[in-house]
Amino acid sequence: MQDEIVILGGGVAGCAAAIALARNGRTVRLIEREPTPRHKVCGEFLSGEALEDLDALEIDVVALGAVPIANVRLAAARRAAEAPLPFPAKSLTRKTLDTALLAEAKAAGVRVECGRSVESLTRTPAGNWQARLDNGVVREASTAFLATGKHDMRSFPRPDDPQRWVAFKMYYRLSPNQAADLDNASELMLYPGGYGGIQPVEGGIANLCWVVQQKYLARAGNRWDKFLLQMQKDCPHLAMRLEGAEPLLAKPITVARIPYGFVRSTTEDGLYCIGDQAAVIPSFTGDGISVALHTARCAVAAFLADEPAPLFQARLRTSLLPQMRLAEFAADGINNTLGRAVLPFCLRVWPGVMRVTARLTRVAAAQAPAASQAVCV
Numbered sequence: 001m002q003d004e005i006v007i008l009g010g011g012v013a014g015c016a017a018a019i020a021l022a023r024n025g026r027t028v029r030l031i032e033r034e035p036t037p038r039h040k041v042c043g044e045f046l047s048g049e050a051l052e053d054l055d056a057l058e059i060d061v062v063a064l065g066a067v068p069i070a071n072v073r074l075a076a077a078r079r080a081a082e083a084p085l086p087f088p089a090k091s092l093t094r095k096t097l098d099t100a101l102l103a104e105a106k107a108a109g110v111r112v113e114c115g116r117s118v119e120s121l122t123r124t125p126a127g128n129w130q131a132r133l134d135n136g137v138v139r140e141a142s143t144a145f146l147a148t149g150k151h152d153m154r155s156f157p158r159p160d161d162p163q164r165w166v167a168f169k170m171y172y173r174l175s176p177n178q179a180a181d182l183d184n185a186s187e188l189m190l191y192p193g194g195y196g197g198i199q200p201v202e203g204g205i206a207n208l209c210w211v212v213q214q215k216y217l218a219r220a221g222n223r224w225d226k227f228l229l230q231m232q233k234d235c236p237h238l239a240m241r242l243e244g245a246e247p248l249l250a251k252p253i254t255v256a257r258i259p260y261g262f263v264r265s266t267t268e269d270g271l272y273c274i275g276d277q278a279a280v281i282p283s284f285t286g287d288g289i290s291v292a293l294h295t296a297r298c299a300v301a302a303f304l305a306d307e308p309a310p311l312f313q314a315r316l317r318t319s320l321l322p323q324m325r326l327a328e329f330a331a332d333g334i335n336n337t338l339g340r341a342v343l344p345f346c347l348r349v350w351p352g353v354m355r356v357t358a359r360l361t362r363v364a365a366a367q368a369p370a371a372s373q374a375v376c377v
């Protein structure tokens with residue numbers, strides 16, 4: 001049976017696009033390689049824009065247990081600075097969020113096919129898209145949405161990541177004192193070679209997510225446990241947080257080679273690239289989910305308005321580039337020694353800097369169709 005639209009990947013972007021398209025009466029098939037949602041490397045911070053988009057999709061994050069995040073703290077060496085977030089924010093584990101999104105997609109009438117990996121995406125001479133699954137089945141549709149997140153399809157690669165970033169995520173049950181001290185804050189910690197974040201998530205636990213350039217990990221013998229000890233030496237604030245903490249996973253989950261700063265410039269007719277396949281914003285902004293939802297919403301609006309995919313992709317790039325470049329500039333600052341040394345001091349003197357940076361590195365609302373518009377164009 002042929003579908004009108006096939007969506008590759010059932011993460012945030014793929015599900016958001018699938019829900020919006022199905023609610024607009026389109027026949028959609030979504031293919032997700034995992035049989036059920038699992039933990040993903042992600043800080044699990046939901047910015048104000050992400051919350052608005054999820055609300056428009058009728059995902060009730062509060063009912064799912066999302067934790068309100070009111071403050072952001074920045075810690076480098078022995079200094080820490082705090083500022084209130086300039087927008088409402090929450091945190092929610094990806095397993096919970098992705099489960100809810102997939103359920104909403106099914107409820108909207110999307111043909112959800114989980115546990116099947118797409119091995120190739122090609123075009124037929126007639127211009128249709130064919131997704132070949134790992135069991136040999138071929139799904140054909142006139143339009144495809146590429147939403148495979150960090151995983152590239154062979155024919156549509158993203159550039160290599162010269163810094164060779166490696167990212168980790170671990171859950172902890174913090175000691176009662178440290179959990180109370182962390183409170184409803186998202187803490188960003190800086191150390192040589194990268195940065196990490198810790199924040200509470202539902203279930204009374206904390207998410208510690210960190211990124212490091214491969215050459216720094218190599219200095220720790222490519223051992224995550226050794227690097228984690230080094231991080232605590234370089235950033236005593238983290239050592240304090242982890243004192244008496246119980247790790248909740250046997251080892252962190254990890255992902256490598258993240259092309260931060262990538263913004264896709266071209267695509268082919270009938271192929272809309274969304275989420276991390278459209279743009280990859282540096283993780284410290286806590287804005288990747290928001291960008292994923294935003295790109296899904298814009299792509300759906302473009303498809304429904306019959307805007308050709310190449311035009312859409314070029315327009316999306318133009319609208320995302322300023323935020324992306326600013327986020328990269330800020331990332332360079334926190335990744336160099338001088339930046340790490342002066343930043344917390346500056347923030348103490350001028351806490352507004354953090355609020356301004358947070359605001360500027362977000363997707364500008366004016367450049368996107370309203371969240372509600374995407375679902376009912």
Ligand SMILES: Cc1cc2nc3c(=O)[nH]c(=O)nc-3n(C[C@H](O)[C@H](O)[C@H](O)COP(=O)(O)OP(=O)(O)OC[C@H]3O[C@@H](n4cnc5c(N)ncnc54)[C@H](O)[C@@H]3O)c2cc1C
Pocket residue numbers: 008009010011012013014031032033034040041042043044045046047050116117118119147148149150151167168209210211258274275276277283286287288289290292
């Ligand atoms: C270290 C780190 C910390 C981060 N922290 C935050 C944060 O705190 N807040 C935030 O907003 N963002 C954060 N992000 C970014 C955020 O996780 C991503 O931007 C977001 O998940 C992108 O959504 P997506 O839908 O494009 O990809 P995903 O959510 O990764 O979904 C892609 C889906 O495609 C599936 N898939 C892959 N290949 C195939 C295939 N061949 N066939 C079928 N299915 C396939 C995968 O299984 C997956 O479910 C962080 C990222 C990193 C690396």
